[in-house]
Amino acid sequence: MRILLASSEAFPFCKTGGLADVVGTLSQKLGAAGHDVVLFLPKYRAVESAALQGGMSYPLEIPLGAGSVQVSLRYMQWRSVSVQFIDCPPLYDREGLYGAAGRDHPDNDVRFTVFCRAVLEGAKAMGFKPDVVHLHDWPSALVASYLRTLYARDPFFAGTASVLTIHNLAYQGVFPLKSFLQAGFAKADAAPARKAEGYSFLKAGLAHADWLSTVSPTYAHELQTPAGGHGLQALLRRRRDRLTGILNGIDLDYWSPERDHFLAQRYGAADPQGKAVCKAKLLADLGLRAAPGAPLAGMIARLDRQKGWDLALQALTPRLRRCRFVGVGEGDPALVKRVSGWARRHGSSARFHCGYDEGLAHRLYAAADMLLMPSRFEPCGLGQMIAMRYGCVPVVTRTGGLRDTVTEQPSGRANGFTARPGDARDFGRALGRALDAHGTADWGRLVRAGMESDFSWDRSVRSYLELFKRAAAGRGVPPSV
Numbered sequence: 001m002r003i004l005l006a007s008s009e010a011f012p013f014c015k016t017g018g019l020a021d022v023v024g025t026l027s028q029k030l031g032a033a034g035h036d037v038v039l040f041l042p043k044y045r046a047v048e049s050a051a052l053q054g055g056m057s058y059p060l061e062i063p064l065g066a067g068s069v070q071v072s073l074r075y076m077q078w079r080s081v082s083v084q085f086i087d088c089p090p091l092y093d094r095e096g097l098y099g100a101a102g103r104d105h106p107d108n109d110v111r112f113t114v115f116c117r118a119v120l121e122g123a124k125a126m127g128f129k130p131d132v133v134h135l136h137d138w139p140s141a142l143v144a145s146y147l148r149t150l151y152a153r154d155p156f157f158a159g160t161a162s163v164l165t166i167h168n169l170a171y172q173g174v175f176p177l178k179s180f181l182q183a184g185f186a187k188a189d190a191a192p193a194r195k196a197e198g199y200s201f202l203k204a205g206l207a208h209a210d211w212l213s214t215v216s217p218t219y220a221h222e223l224q225t226p227a228g229g230h231g232l233q234a235l236l237r238r239r240r241d242r243l244t245g246i247l248n249g250i251d252l253d254y255w256s257p258e259r260d261h262f263l264a265q266r267y268g269a270a271d272p273q274g275k276a277v278c279k280a281k282l283l284a285d286l287g288l289r290a291a292p293g294a295p296l297a298g299m300i301a302r303l304d305r306q307k308g309w310d311l312a313l314q315a316l317t318p319r320l321r322r323c324r325f326v327g328v329g330e331g332d333p334a335l336v337k338r339v340s341g342w343a344r345r346h347g348s349s350a351r352f353h354c355g356y357d358e359g360l361a362h363r364l365y366a367a368a369d370m371l372l373m374p375s376r377f378e379p380c381g382l383g384q385m386i387a388m389r390y391g392c393v394p395v396v397t398r399t400g401g402l403r404d405t406v407t408e409q410p411s412g413r414a415n416g417f418t419a420r421p422g423d424a425r426d427f428g429r430a431l432g433r434a435l436d437a438h439g440t441a442d443w444g445r446l447v448r449a450g451m452e453s454d455f456s457w458d459r460s461v462r463s464y465l466e467l468f469k470r471a472a473a474g475r476g477v478p479p480s481v
């Protein structure tokens, strides 16, 4: 198949979260399976210019409002995937992918409108007629709307179906109507994007895309409820026959304690001794003293209400005599202040590193005995799968993809500890059960169950391909909205 992926993030080029891991790995797996894959990304400052040097650059003029914006396509071959960067320094050459210092860039509507239109114009310029365009979250959602409106009669895209994947429904790209008009849409075409608070790029894409998917079966259900639908539940219920949940995998070559170059010592399921070395080294590096055998809990997550840092702190505070804690994350400045202050007050037992640090994240997965994920909602979650690979037992809430991957039920081969979402006391109890189990024979079984779990991409890639084939075959059938 000819598959075009358009995304605002892809690891290793630009990443703020799991979306980047998914797009990076999925595109490579599709390319390696012999499909013709082109990945479009914005050329942010974070994308190394060196990698693009000597490559071709192709100028494009993108209409915007009454005028236009000059961009250029910059090409790079990344193993089996052709990557096309949309280069436009006034829009993308700046600090942060979506914002800086805790604030969104004020022109994100223009930045991602231009990106979406440049994806379609770029595909035409390079003569790449996709069978499927695969879009991810609000920043690339407008591609689906363009295909249904301005480009609906363009013969170049006559054989193209669109699939929009929801990685996180909480981010909807809501702007004034003016942003849609400036993007070239007629007022009537913008109507499906309307919400009480404005016009949403994501809602437009969800109404216009041929097929929708999300990143776990449980989240696909939660999205259709008032509690999980973030105001879009009615639309998603109407489109449920076109909505499917496909669990993400993780890149097992990259997330491998046997091969991980960030670690003080590598280890595997058959020989877990190296994990103790990694733990001792990290504790020493961070100046944390611990009784021999005392458990280390870790947390690696964006500082956002979603991730439940507040719940983690409440659960940890009365239990710091029984464990040590190391947290890594960046995000909401108010939460940074709260978590940093808490860690300082509990300096003999806890550390918090504010920032994005790939190496530290790897070292912490390897060092920690348990990973805390008290998410209020979690579309899929990668942390718990990575943790299990590294012999680190997840303590999670039963929501979204966490519910689909972690079980405390012995009948289902327990691999972690689970609590009710949004309930600090229940999360504390789950953490308590984890601390009780640590050091017992049960613990070894939990660690092994996690390390032996199959979180490979192969199953998910097969499901995506089935979805793409269904979408391509059913193209032209109008969305049931």
Ligand code: ADP
Residues within 6 Å of the ligand: 016, 017, 018, 019, 021, 300, 301, 302, 328, 329, 330, 355, 356, 357, 358, 361, 380, 381, 382, 383, 384, 386
């Ligand atoms: P989300 O996409 O909602 O942020 P996921 O659990 O799906 O959450 O993915 C998070 C990914 O980002 C994981 O690979 C995790 O290790 C990584 N990550 C999150 N915060 C940091 C950080 N501060 N430093 C390094 N890696 C991080």
